[in-house]
Amino acid sequence: MKIAQTLMCVAALLLSACGRSGANDGGAPPLQASHAPTPANAAEAAKQAAADALPKADVATPDSEYRAITGPEQILAYIHGLSPLAIDYGKIAEKLSQEYRSTGDGFKKQDIAKALAPRIDRMLADAKAHRYFVFKVRPELEAYQFGSHSFHTQLSNDATWRQWNNHDSEQLVFTNGDQFQQLKAPDEAAARQVEMLRSKNQWGAQAMEIYAYAQEPDLSSGALKAQIIKVKLIDPQGNTLLKQAANS
Numbered sequence: 001m002k003i004a005q006t007l008m009c010v011a012a013l014l015l016s017a018c019g020r021s022g023a024n025d026g027g028a029p030p031l032q033a034s035h036a037p038t039p040a041n042a043a044e045a046a047k048q049a050a051a052d053a054l055p056k057a058d059v060a061t062p063d064s065e066y067r068a069i070t071g072p073e074q075i076l077a078y079i080h081g082l083s084p085l086a087i088d089y090g091k092i093a094e095k096l097s098q099e100y101r102s103t104g105d106g107f108k109k110q111d112i113a114k115a116l117a118p119r120i121d122r123m124l125a126d127a128k129a130h131r132y133f134v135f136k137v138r139p140e141l142e143a144y145q146f147g148s149h150s151f152h153t154q155l156s157n158d159a160t161w162r163q164w165n166n167h168d169s170e171q172l173v174f175t176n177g178d179q180f181q182q183l184k185a186p187d188e189a190a191a192r193q194v195e196m197l198r199s200k201n202q203w204g205a206q207a208m209e210i211y212a213y214a215q216e217p218d219l220s221s222g223a224l225k226a227q228i229i230k231v232k233l234i235d236p237q238g239n240t241l242l243k244q245a246a247n248s
Contacts, residue, residue: 051175051176054175054215054216054225054227055213055215055216056213056215056227057131057132057212057213057227057229059229059245059246061132061229063134063211065130065132066132066133066134066211067130067132067133067134068133068134068136069133069134069135069136072095072170073095073096073123074127074133075170075171075172075224076092076095076096076123076170077123077124077126077127078127078131078133078214078217078224079170079217079222079223079224080092080124080127080217081123081124081125081126081127081128082127082128082131082214082215082216082217082224083216083217083219085219087120087121087124089113089114089116089117089120090109090110090113092116092120093109093112093113093116093120095170096116096119096120097112097116099112100112100113100116127214131213131214132211132212132213132214132229133211133212133213133214133226134209134210134211134212135161135172135209135210135212136205136206136207136208136209136210137161137205137206137208137210138203138204138205138206138207138208139153139154139198139203139207139208139233140153140154141153141183141194141198143195143198143199144185144191144194144195144198145182148182148184149184149185149186149191150182150183150184150185151182151183151185151191151194151195151198151242152181152182152183153180153181153182153183153208153231155174155177155178155180155181155210155228155231156174156177156178156181157173157174157175157176157177157178158177159173159174159177160172160173160223161173161174170224171221171222171223171224172212172223172224172226173218173221173223173224173225173226174210174212174226174227174228175215175225175226175227176227176228176246176247177228179228179246179247180228180231180244180246183231183233183242183244184242184244185242190241190242193235193241194233194241194242197235197236202236204234204236206234207233207234207235207236208231208232208233208234209231209232209233209234210228210231211228211229211230211231211232212226212227212228212229213226213227213229214226215227227246228246229245229246230243230244230245230246231243231244
């Protein structure tokens, strides 16, 4: 009887040891959270890395150094002036010259492009030398948000800007536009004035001033990538109501 009890105890000990060994050595490891990036996260990370690699502005640049964008030729000059590709005089001439666009004569097109070449060279050189610009648009604001003391704007990283119907390929893309989706208005008096102008639709056509830095052209879309340094809201009398700078 004692022998049987002893054998049963030994068997139990052996089974217990095997169970512990399997759990530690041969069994499945405990489940752990996966840190592998999803395709969406990887794409977002790649997009952010590309944005971080772009040339950056000197935020201390005074307002007097910013050139007002008054027409599509200036955006055209940035797109081609900052491009690493060789200058395509014919492509630029097609934008600048109605005569070039209207003729089907290849030799005449060539002559027009050659005649425009000195002007094109000056345009592109000037664009490369003056990369700070101010772009003025009509504000598109949503109603004042009391919780965040801010106005939602039309700015974002994904927005593409076209200002001129006859040059719709001259586009702007702001690489940090998301920072300005909410225009902060901590001062109640200024917020009241902005809300009044917004609700009555009394904004001027250029009441939002976007101070920006030309970074590089997007070779796939042909748009100009630009970094916003600050945004101002201007009332009809020319006074600055709100001003917001980019995150450092």
